[in-house]
Each structure stands twice: as C-alpha cells, then as structure tokens.
Amino acid sequence: MMTNKIKLSPMAFGLWRLHEANLSDEQLKDLIVACLEQGINTFDHADIYGGGQAQIQFGRVLAKNPELREQMIIVSKCGIVRNPEDNSGLTPSYYNTSYDYIIKQTDLILEQLQIEVLDVLLIHRVDHLMDYKEVARAFRDLKAVGKVKHFGVSNFLVPQLDAIIKEFPDIEINQIQVSVDHLEHFKNGVIERCAYHDLTVMAYSPLGGGLIFSNQYDNNLLKTKLEEVKDNLSLEGIDQVMLAWILKHPLKIVPVLGTMKQHRLMSGFKALDIELTHRTWYELYTHSQLERMP
Numbered sequence: 001m002m003t004n005k006i007k008l009s010p011m012a013f014g015l016w017r018l019h020e021a022n023l024s025d026e027q028l029k030d031l032i033v034a035c036l037e038q039g040i041n042t043f044d045h046a047d048i049y050g051g052g053q054a055q056i057q058f059g060r061v062l063a064k065n066p067e068l069r070e071q072m073i074i075v076s077k078c079g080i081v082r083n084p085e086d087n088s089g090l091t092p093s094y095y096n097t098s099y100d101y102i103i104k105q106t107d108l109i110l111e112q113l114q115i116e117v118l119d120v121l122l123i124h125r126v127d128h129l130m131d132y133k134e135v136a137r138a139f140r141d142l143k144a145v146g147k148v149k150h151f152g153v154s155n156f157l158v159p160q161l162d163a164i165i166k167e168f169p170d171i172e173i174n175q176i177q178v179s180v181d182h183l184e185h186f187k188n189g190v191i192e193r194c195a196y197h198d199l200t201v202m203a204y205s206p207l208g209g210g211l212i213f214s215n216q217y218d219n220n221l222l223k224t225k226l227e228e229v230k231d232n233l234s235l236e237g238i239d240q241v242m243l244a245w246i247l248k249h250p251l252k253i254v255p256v257l258g259t260m261k262q263h264r265l266m267s268g269f270k271a272l273d274i275e276l277t278h279r280t281w282y283e284l285y286t287h288s289q290l291e292r293m294p
C-alpha cells in the first residue's frame with residue numbers, strides 16, 4: 001500500500017461552472033476563502049473548463065493572493081481535446097492521452113493556474129487509444145521533474161483501472177459520477193474496485209448536476225423521499241440529504257460540489273455533520289431506482 005497518499009478534504013469545490021457564472025475575481029476569492037475557512041481545501045479543475053478560462057481566472061486570484069495557494073490541494077485533468085465551438089466540454093472533439101499531450105497540457109495547467117507544482121493530475125476520461133505504458137511514463141517523468149505530486153484518473157471503469165494500475169501502481173484517485181440519483185458505479189463494480197486498489201473516490205455531480213431542483217426533473221419518488229428525510233431530520237435542504245447519502249459510504253467518498261453560490265456551498269458543507277442510518281440510506285437507494293412517476 002502506498003504510504004504518501006494524498007489526503008483530500010472530506011468535500012471538494014469544483015470549478016467546472018466558474019466561467020459561466022461570471023464572477024468577479026473578488027467574488028471568486030470570497031468563495032475560495034469561505035471553503036478554506038470550513039476546512040475544504042480541495043479545488044477541482046480541468047484544462048477544458050470554460051475553455052481554459054476557469055483555470056486562468058483562478059490563477060489570477062492565486063497570483064494576487066499567494067497565501068491561498070499554500071493552504072490548498074489543486075486537482076486538474078487533461079485528456080479531453082476541447083471542441084472550439086463548445087466551452088462546456090460536454091461535446092469534446094476527441095481524446096488524447098499520448099505522452100506528449102499529457103506533458104504539454106500539464107505545462108499549460110501550471111501556466112494558467114500560475115503555480116509551480118500541481119498537487120494532483122487526473123486523466124479526464126477513458127481514451128480508447130490510450131497506451132497505458134505511455135501514460136505511466138508521462139506520470140513518472142512529471143513526478144521526477146517535480147511538476148506533479150500525485151496522480152489519478154476519472155471516469156475509469158474496472159478494466160481501465162486495472163490496466164493503468166498495472167503500469168502505474170501509484171494511482172491514487174478515481175473521480176466518477178456518484179449521487180443518490182446516479183447509482184451506476186454501485187452496480188458495475190467500480191466502487192468495489194476502487195476499494196480493492198485503495199483509491200480515493202471523488203464524486204462529481206453529487207447533486208446530479210442540479211437537475212433535481214428544476215421542473216424538468218422526473219423522479220418524483222426520489223425527490224419526495226429526499227424531502228421527507230430532510231423534514232424528519234430538520235435539515236435546510238435536500239442538497240444536504242444528497243450529500244450525507246454520499247458521505248455515509250465507508251470509503252469516505254469525497255463529493256465535489258459544483259454550485260457557484262456561497263450560501264449553497266455552506267449549506268452543503270453542513271452535511272459533514274449529518275449521519276444517515278443504514279435504513280434511510282437504503283430507502284433513498286431504492287427510491288432512486290423505482291419506476292419513474294409522471
């Protein structure tokens with residue numbers, strides 16, 4: 001087992017939606033400080049977020065406030081080649097995890113964030129043309145020159161996890177979509193494989209990307225159950241129930257919150273003090289998969 005494994009804060013703040021939120025640098029700084037004050041020191045980026053603008057703005061704030069950098073763990077990702085017509089990254093052009101591309105993108109990440117060393121680099125998604133030996137070589141070289149301290153992957157399923165860990169045993173993280181509204185990885189063996197390999201699981205879209213708060217959301221069974229649990233526990237919102245549901249897992253899964261609103265971040269962090277019973281956890285689990293109601 002690895003001895004110098006990175007210890008993330010129990011939740012993280014994700015910057016995917018930063019660019020579209022149109023925050024001023026001062027507002028972004030306030031969000032960062034609010035996270036740090038609550039002990040949330042892990043910040044999740046990717047080279048494609050906002051077409052690079054998320055990292056550029058974050059880097060500007062760090063350059064103006066260098067004391068913030070010392071307190072944080074910065075995660076970033078590469079491997080998705082941006083579609084110039086879509087800054088969201090939802091419709092990538094293609095994937096590239098070649099040695100040269102990983103090295104080039106890491107340099108870009110460091111430059112945009114205006115930092116010397118990246119704490120964690122993840123391969124963003126599965127690339128069917130991935131040469132696992134070459135990814136491992138890039139990771140080893142980035143570590144040797146001191147540009148990246150820790151490494152992981154994102155959206156990797158069991159076979160890909162095994163393949164990369166065979167070539168690079170020091171993989172520490174798999175960032176995957178996990179929420180009470182997205183049970184895929186409880187059913188396909190990924191979470192168990194992460195346990196087997198002693199990986200930290202980061203859960204992205206822990207509130208299902210916010211769809212549950214909109215009129216288009218169609219699983220009334222789950223939403224009603226979440227409201228019921230919220231009321232029974234006298235909580236402020238169903239976001240807290242959804243986050244407590246993830247935090248209940250014994251792997252200490254790290255939810256990556258995506259809101260750009262400070263009061264919602266603070267509300268979410270309170271889930272760290274909520275302990276759901278096994279019974280409630282399973283009631284929510286089953287309500288998530290029952291037939292959807294109109």
Ligand SMILES: NC(=O)c1ccc[n+]([C@@H]2O[C@H](COP(=O)([O-])OP(=O)(O)OC[C@H]3O[C@@H](n4cnc5c(N)ncnc54)[C@H](OP(=O)(O)O)[C@@H]3O)[C@@H](O)[C@H]2O)c1
Pocket residue numbers: 013014015016017044045124154155175176203204205206207208209210211213237239256257258259260261264
């Ligand atoms: N590795 C990957 O492939 C991958 C993929 C997706 C995301 N990620 C990471 O995960 C992070 C989080 O993902 P996410 O943004 O989808 O997470 P999320 O927390 O599930 O969803 C955030 C969205 O929900 C809305 N929201 C949150 N609380 C709300 C409330 N109480 N009422 C109404 N709307 C609410 C937010 O809007 P407001 O801002 O208006 O509050 C925002 O649009 C990203 O920033 C990124 O770092 C990684």
